Amino acid sequence: MKTTLRFLLACSMFSHSAHAQSGTVDKNKVMDFFQNQQFDEALSYLLPAVLADTQNIQLLGYLGYANYMSDNTKAAEKYYQDIFNIDSANISAIQYLAIINKNESPDRALQFTRRLIYLQPGKAAHYRSMAEIFRRREKKDSAFLYYSKAYELAPKDYKNGIGLADILIGNKMFLSADSIIQAGLEKDSINIPFLKLWIRSAYEAEDYKTVLLPGERLIRLQETSLSSLTMVFLSYYKLKLYAGCIRVCDFLLDNNFLAENIFFYKAKAWASLKEFSRSNDLLKTCVGLAISKNAEMYYYNLALNYEALKQYKKAVAYYDTAYYLFKNPVMNYNSGRICEINLKNTALAKKYYIEYLSKANPVEADERKAYQYLKTRWGKKDNGR
Known part of the structure; x- marks a missing residue:
């Protein structure tokens, strides 16, 4: 899909070129190269023509695209910059320059995106691109302003709603975020990005009951998002719905997510159901996986479980291990206490x-x-x- 979109963007630039096509280049042949992803062949075919006509925007655009799709972004940027120097209102060239610079040179990306907004002030995608640049630079207030404008211009484009709701949740504006999320889900009840944001908004607002509905919807969709489903099993645990916690943990484990905290909360849930042997087996798995201070917590919980089972010598042994490893x-x-009382x-x-x-x-x-x-x-x- 990403390649298709880039190809369409390139075709748009080529078809709207202000310069006539070079007589030495067959456009259909170039398009065939691109459709078949034969970018090296395209470059070999195009270079002689552009050397003979260095001001031809169409040829420069072909070369920019071929280099971009070959992951030679430095060369691609040169050709798109050449186009911009010839025609500073060439939308496609400016878009590529903004994309190429967004990670390595965000200030340049910002300049090109501002140019796009100036040239097309009614296009929501440009405001969203500007917001994304500010968000990556952790300038949340500016990101909020541009996401808000993008959403105002195109509220039906779910990407605008996703961006704005994400910023609102980060600012603890949960009700405002939820109104955008629910509007998006009314149009598409299985929109996964909106479901993930609904989970996050409810969890951060400590509304654990609300977390469960979108969480179960993700599971039915077989969406294995570790961060979102972690909030779901934690919500089940906090609500003392231990069977639900275990079920969500199992879903993640069945999908090869073998993180310590999944085993740990499954162990805690079994312990809460008085299934201490099952809990201990899982805690031992946690110990085997642990590479940090978390192991102390696992030994401590093993000891608590053995206390509950009245296996006091084993409990002391695990407390001893925790102490000798971590000196708490x-x-x-x-x-x-166990030696004295029990x-x-x-x-x-x-x-x-x-x-x-x-x-x-x-x-x-x-x-x-x-x-x-x-x-x-x-x-x-x-x-x-």
Whole structure:
């Protein structure tokens, strides 16, 4: 589709050229080269002609397009710049110059896009292109203004609605974004970009129930968007609809998304359903995948599950592992608590508590309270050092 659009743009430029076609070039032959994607052959055919007629816009356009489609954007830019120097109102050449420069030279892209707006002030696509440049440069206010103008000019073009709604969500203007999203979905209820924005808007507004409808629609469409469906299974989890959370996680896993957080929330959902063995199997998978601090959270949750199963020695073992890997003194407190209360091993509990007191720097109110209690009972903070 992208190649087709570029080809049509090129054909438009060629057919509207102000200069006559060179007598040494057969336009039909050039079009055949382009349709068959024989761009090297086209270049070999065209170069002698343009050397003989360097001001021929049609030939320059052919060469610009052939180089562009061959990924030689530097050469393409040269030919389109030559056209612009001859005719500063050549729309197709300006469009290509804006496209070529949008990533590497956004300031130049901005200049060419402004020129397009000046030449065609009623064309929404130019305002949208300007908005996209500003959005990539994180100038949200300017992006908002240009997306708004594009939407005003062509509200039925879903790309304008998508761009404006995206900016509105980023600005926490959820109601305004939702009105645009719903207008788009009224025209096309399975428009995937609008469904993704609906999910994001509802999730960021903490309206987790609303997330579910567009989320389920994406699943029925077999759309495997990791970021959107992550918000969906998190919403199910936050709503304590654990079976739904597991189902969405399974959908992602079945589609070969093997991210840690998918296994983790599936594990947490099973634990919430008291299926601790299933949860532990998944948490062990998380541990195997972990390459960062997240592993501490997985060991901690494994320990919590074993506590719930009353397998206290295993719970202590996982708290120990978490501590030795990541040095969080709270893990020693948890081990001491189990040894004291559940295993009735006061000597071992004291060892864990003293280690905790020597390392802890409590911040939260609950932990400070527990810390003071342990300090009073088991000795001063520097004991055991």
